[in-house]
Amino acid sequence: MSAYFVADVEPVSVLSLRDARPLQAGETTVARTLPFPPPPAAFWAAINRLLPARARGRQLIAHGFAVVVDADDGTEQELLPQPADLQIAKIASSHGSDEPQCRWEYLRFKSVEPAVVGELQRENESPLLPWGTPADELQPRGLLDPEQFRRYLLGEQASTPAVDVFSLHRSSLRVGVALDGRRARSGHLYTQEVQEVNRRRRPRFRLGLEIANSRSPSGIAPSAVVRLGGEARLAHVALRPCDLPWTSGFGDELREQVKQVVLEDSGNGPVRIRLCLLTPSVFSADLRALRRKGRTPAWRPFWLTSAKGFRPPFLKHARIRLVGALVDKPYPLGFWDSRPSFRDPTATASNWQADERREAGPGAPKPLYRCVPAGGVLFVELEPVNGAAKKEMIDEFFERLWFRTILLRSTEQPTPTWFGRQGFGTVVIGRWPSG
Secondary structure (H helix, E strand, C coil): CCEEEEEEEEEEECCCCECCCCCCCCCCECCCCCCCCCHHHHHHHHHHHCCCHHHCHEEEEEEEEEEEEECCCCCCEEEEEECCCEEEEEEEECCCCCCCCEEEEEEECCCCCHHHHHHHHCCCCCEEECCCCCCEEEEEEEEEEEHHHHHHHCCCCCCCCEEHHHHEEEEEEEEEEEEECCCEEEEEEEEEEEEEEECEEEEEEEEEEEECCCCCCCCCCEEEEECCCCCEEEEEEEEEEECCCCCCCCCCCHHHHHHHHHHHHHCCCEEEEEEECCCCCCCCCCHHHHHHHHCCCCCCCCCCCCCCCCCCCCCEEEEEEEEECCCCCCCCECCCCCCCCCCCCCCCCCCCCCCCCCCCCCCCCCCCCCCCCCCCHHHHHHHHEECCCCHHHHHHHHHCCCCEEECCCCCCCEEEEEHHHHCCCCCEEEEECCC
């Protein structure tokens, strides 16, 4: 039995969430903030501190993350990142209309054969082409509302533009000075980037939360003021309980529609789908593996490879193959440690400072992780195994991953990793556009 909540986090002043790289006053550098919208980790951590002890940590799981703004008609509007394989092109308005007119263009593979794709890459030629007619004026990637995202997942066309991210915030630089007690230190100025939110649109950040193995724990305040991230900027949190998990427009009706078109498209061949990242993801997060081999893939889950015939432990009826990916360059993301954690059973309190196999310790920054931005798309093929029918395989796959995290442990039960519990790696499943 689990308890479900929806949390809205609204910055009180500015938003400043750094990637935890050290910032030293007196250096000629600028401390950059994370891209907008930021990863859900800081919001998850702030809410985690509000909960009773029995509901914190591993009991708290984030399902989904969206930006919420006030629309012109007074209603609220949820917004999600535009996928990387969707291009929105401006076209000339007709009949004297002032409304912006756009055309959606999907990117598709020239060929799904790995050998052909590899040959194109060796020739420095992209294996992806626009599905429609290439356009001269493409809009920068922005944010989509749930109806636009529904059309995208079904591979439909639309004429509506995405919401410009910079209409919700603007970046500015602040100058500060390092302190020695209550006195300023001479020659120790620093420059920091902050994000000022648009007060007219009131952007806020919404998370769906699950408290596992709990029936609506007592002692949870409906609202509070919290501090976000290492910069401790103030934000207001509003928590409201709900009977079912928050779905942000990705409910059962849309899931069944996508399942039906995916099954119809497959015919006698493999089932082809797109996994669309709604939140940033940290795929390469095993510190022990990183210390052994630094060149671990940062752009895909460890269980998703191009090798044919691989079946993840949490899927009983499907072999899965990665055909291609369209993801942005990862950016560095760090965290602050709250307590020492000894990975090596031989490590002791007396030698932990000299032991390179330990984690950082209290108050110290953890190693920087490589974070894939939201909006990435993974193109995947599925084939049934163990005598399963296609429909049974599709039902299982959607049950495991629809509007859930892709960051799962190597177990038969789909258990999210620590990053998965914080809302990283949330995906939805879409139709693979043909062309």
